[in-house]
Amino acid sequence: xxxxxxxxxxxxxxxxxxxGSVSNFAAAVQRVPGLELVDEEEIGSDDDKAPVAYLxxxxxxxxxxxxxxxxxxxxxxxxxxxTPWRGVFELLRDLRPWGPQDRVQPLDANFLAEEIEGRADxxxxxxxxxxxxxxxxRQAEAQEQEVRAAVIARGGAIVFRARLSxxxxxxxxxxxxxxxxxxxxxxxxxxxxxxxxxxHIRPQSLATSIEVDDASEVGAVPxxxxxxxxxLALLDGxxxxxxxxxxxxxxxxxxxxxxxxxxxxxxVHGTAMASLIIHGDRNNPAPVLPRRVHVVPVMGAGDEFPRxxxxxxVIYLAVLAMREGQDATAPGVLIVNLSLGNSRRPFHxxxxxxARLLDRLAYRFGILxxxxxxxxxxxxxxxxxxxxxAFEDADGAARTDGTLAALGNVMADxxxxxxxxxxxxxxxxxxxxxxxxxxxxRLARGNVxxxxxxxxANPSSALGPGFAQAVKPDILMPGGREHLRLARTDDxxxxxxxxxxxxxxxxxxxxxxxxxxxxxxxxGGTSGATALASxxxxxxxxxxxxxYPGFAALPHIQRAVLLKALLVHPARWPEQAADxxxxxxxxxxxxxxxxxxxxRRFLGFGYVDADDAVACADDRATFWAVGExxxxxxxxxxxxxxxxxxxxxxxxxxxxxxxxxTPVSPGRKSYRSVRLKLLxxxxxATLSVAPRKLQPDANxxxxxTIFMRCWEGDRAPAIGADMTxxxxxxxxxxxxxxxxxxxxxGLAVTLAMPGMIGIYEQVAQRLGIAPRQAx
Numbered sequence: 001x002x003x004x005x006x007x008x009x010x011x012x013x014x015x016x017x018x019x020g021s022v023s024n025f026a027a028a029v030q031r032v033p034g035l036e037l038v039d040e041e042e043i044g045s046d047d048d049k050a051p052v053a054y055l056x057x058x059x060x061x062x063x064x065x066x067x068x069x070x071x072x073x074x075x076x077x078x079x080x081x082x083t084p085w086r087g088v089f090e091l092l093r094d095l096r097p098w099g100p101q102d103r104v105q106p107l108d109a110n111f112l113a114e115e116i117e118g119r120a121d122x123x124x125x126x127x128x129x130x131x132x133x134x135x136x137x138r139q140a141e142a143q144e145q146e147v148r149a150a151v152i153a154r155g156g157a158i159v160f161r162a163r164l165s166x167x168x169x170x171x172x173x174x175x176x177x178x179x180x181x182x183x184x185x186x187x188x189x190x191x192x193x194x195x196x197x198x199x200h201i202r203p204q205s206l207a208t209s210i211e212v213d214d215a216s217e218v219g220a221v222p223x224x225x226x227x228x229x230x231x232l233a234l235l236d237g238x239x240x241x242x243x244x245x246x247x248x249x250x251x252x253x254x255x256x257x258x259x260x261x262x263x264x265x266x267x268v269h270g271t272a273m274a275s276l277i278i279h280g281d282r283n284n285p286a287p288v289l290p291r292r293v294h295v296v297p298v299m300g301a302g303d304e305f306p307r308x309x310x311x312x313x314v315i316y317l318a319v320l321a322m323r324e325g326q327d328a329t330a331p332g333v334l335i336v337n338l339s340l341g342n343s344r345r346p347f348h349x350x351x352x353x354x355a356r357l358l359d360r361l362a363y364r365f366g367i368l369x370x371x372x373x374x375x376x377x378x379x380x381x382x383x384x385x386x387x388x389x390a391f392e393d394a395d396g397a398a399r400t401d402g403t404l405a406a407l408g409n410v411m412a413d414x415x416x417x418x419x420x421x422x423x424x425x426x427x428x429x430x431x432x433x434x435x436x437x438x439x440x441x442r443l444a445r446g447n448v449x450x451x452x453x454x455x456x457a458n459p460s461s462a463l464g465p466g467f468a469q470a471v472k473p474d475i476l477m478p479g480g481r482e483h484l485r486l487a488r489t490d491d492x493x494x495x496x497x498x499x500x501x502x503x504x505x506x507x508x509x510x511x512x513x514x515x516x517x518x519x520x521x522x523x524g525g526t527s528g529a530t531a532l533a534s535x536x537x538x539x540x541x542x543x544x545x546x547x548y549p550g551f552a553a554l555p556h557i558q559r560a561v562l563l564k565a566l567l568v569h570p571a572r573w574p575e576q577a578a579d580x581x582x583x584x585x586x587x588x589x590x591x592x593x594x595x596x597x598x599x600r601r602f603l604g605f606g607y608v609d610a611d612d613a614v615a616c617a618d619d620r621a622t623f624w625a626v627g628e629x630x631x632x633x634x635x636x637x638x639x640x641x642x643x644x645x646x647x648x649x650x651x652x653x654x655x656x657x658x659x660x661x662t663p664v665s666p667g668r669k670s671y672r673s674v675r676l677k678l679l680x681x682x683x684x685a686t687l688s689v690a691p692r693k694l695q696p697d698a699n700x701x702x703x704x705t706i707f708m709r710c711w712e713g714d715r716a717p718a719i720g721a722d723m724t725x726x727x728x729x730x731x732x733x734x735x736x737x738x739x740x741x742x743x744x745x746g747l748a749v750t751l752a753m754p755g756m757i758g759i760y761e762q763v764a765q766r767l768g769i770a771p772r773q774a775x
Contacts (some may be wrong), residue, residue: 104532366557374417430479470704562746646719
């Protein structure tokens with residue numbers, strides 16, 4: 001039994017529609033002899049509105065027997081020996097074989113209904129029809145032909161097809177007449193939704209978009225520097241490669257011929273993201289990156305996905321062309337920025353094929369994917385304020401509390417966008433930060449800053465958790481200080497995020513606007529935050545390369561997992577923000593784990609300050625390590641403790657972040673095939689530290705591919721001569737079938753005692769390291 005039907009055989013699937021608590025259901029399943037719950041953490045959470053689980057039956061006879069058992073239970077006719085099933089059945093709304101209602105999920109049906117509204121019966125609508133993946137080529141071809149014939153018989157046409165064995169993905173892009181789409185929405189057995197080879201039917205993927213506003217003539221262009229080969233790739237819209245801020249910095253690799261079809265004045269997304277990666281926010285002057293950025297356009301006219309292609313296939317081919325074989329166009333790339341997603345595919349339980357693709361490519365090529373969480377632009381009703389004037393006139397604390405409570409009411413509907421549920425990648429949410437001047441901030445008349453006194457996730461930033469209740473988004477980075485505008489008033493106000501602009505946004509290169517030829521403008525959101533995260537990742541790589549001559553010689557995958565660890569390592573929950581989320585969303589009287597669940601939905605592991613992620617400091621020392629772990633093994637990393645910390649009754653901390661890439665394969669018993677963790681060190685009492693309260697607890701941080709723990713205290717540590725603390729990295733037994741490969745990991749560890757000068761130098765002396773960069 002599992003929560004994701006990917007690569008299972010639907011003709012042998014029973015669908016359990018769960019009623020009530022998912023955790024109670026999981027416990028009831030465990031009490032049935034012979035029934036194996038493959039991975040309880042993948043089933044979902046108690047706040048899912050309509051959770052489902054899928055039971056794989058050995059054959060059609062067993063399936064029919066269990067359906068019969070369910071019917072007899074409903075009639076009160078269970079026999080002796082069948083009673084263990086009673087506890088499971090009591091927690092179900094329904095039990096049924098896989099069918100049309102599973103092939104067309106309710107949200108997809110809603111999107112399809114919006115797509116066909118007001119359109120003529122014979123008008124064609126693009127659909128993505130995902131087929132049951134068959135490893136046997138002959139079976140796969142037969143299934144595809146059956147669906148092709150059904151599409152053509154209903155007046156449709158096949159536009160494109162893709163079959164990727166790496167991720168068990170087989171799909172068709174089909175144009176279907178509106179009348180046939182209505183039958184699909186109704187889940188009629190005689191429609192395409194009734195065909196046995198069909199796994200899912202969805203509207204064509206729709207790219208997330210950004211807006212830019214308040215254009216002005218470009219300011220001073222940084223002086224030219226000698227640029228090296230790329231280590232970072234941007235998969236995005238077509239950029240204005242000749243823009244003064246991008247020229248020389250961008251290597252344009254137009255693999256899919258999208259540049260000619262994208263008018264220059266519409267090249268918004270790719271231009272803005274390239275600008276943020278190369279320069280950062282132009283309101284915050286910073287050195288340009290020392291390497292070019294490899295840009296592969298995957299969006300064409302209007303910053304939309306190619307209309308006649310499947311985006312999964314486009315991304316797959318783009319990465320293969322960069323990294324595979326002797327003709328690879330960018331063999332040095334190990335960071336890939338994806339500031340985009342499918343706004344029609346909010347994450348719910350099952351992983352999207354796009355997320356599965358990123359997970360597979362990350363492990364195969366040693367690539368760190370940074371993915372935007374997505375921006376939810378739906379109206380937000382704020383019951384605390386009857387009028388916009390009351391909202392505007394309220395003090396900062398009242399506005400914060402009212403907005404947080406409103407978001408808490410609808411957080412289950414503000415999910416991550418595919419593919420940001422990726423397990424191996426880093427998902428980036430947007431914090432309400434930018435570098436706008438106070439004078440420009442005052443221009444935001446009529447629009448309200450909901451969180452004027454706190455660092456929080458922007459109201460539109462999509463919320464976690466991720467797959468298997470993993471921490472998502474992983475980190476927050478600046479996405480502009482998002483303001484809210486009045487949309488309507490009923491018995492209370494409804495608001496919506498305003499467009500990024502001079503008073504609240506990130507300053508970037510932009511297309512020509514009116515008479516302004518070389519323009520800069522303002523953007524924001526999770527797309528911009530992800531671009532800044534990628535820039536930070538690049539800067540970490542630059543610093544390591546400059547400080548350690550052997551770093552560049554490490555394998556791609558070891559450098560990638562280390563960058564992943566070091567990027568997330570400085571993330572922390574802002575104390576006041578976490579306290580307000582606890583107070584306004586709670587749940588009141590809830591267990592501390594449930595309360596922390598809601599904090600991490602908004603904040604992930606926390607906010608990352610880019611300079612803090614890169615810079616050295618006199619009063620702290622950050623260690624890094626890379627390695628590989630075979631099955632069920634441990635490795636000990638010995639951390640020297642500087643004697644300078646001993647006897648000092650002042651705040652100090654030990655923080656450790658472990659990151660890895662797990663091999664994944666649809667159809668394995670557990671999707672996250674390999675789990676690593678850090679064991680609590682034995683000498684925490686000697687160091688006078690205890691687990692930090694403002695962080696996900698150990699169980700919550702152990703559900704993805706990043707394991708972070710922070711210990712802190714303010715009592716004087718008892719530091720002995722040449723004292724060390726042993727951090728043990730442990731690979732747990734592989735769930736399901738054992739994985740033979742050794743798994744790469746990166747580890748970051750920081751010892752800090754703010755204000756205690758000399759810690760870095762003392763550690764460096766003990767390790768025999770001569771710093772190559774200024775502290």
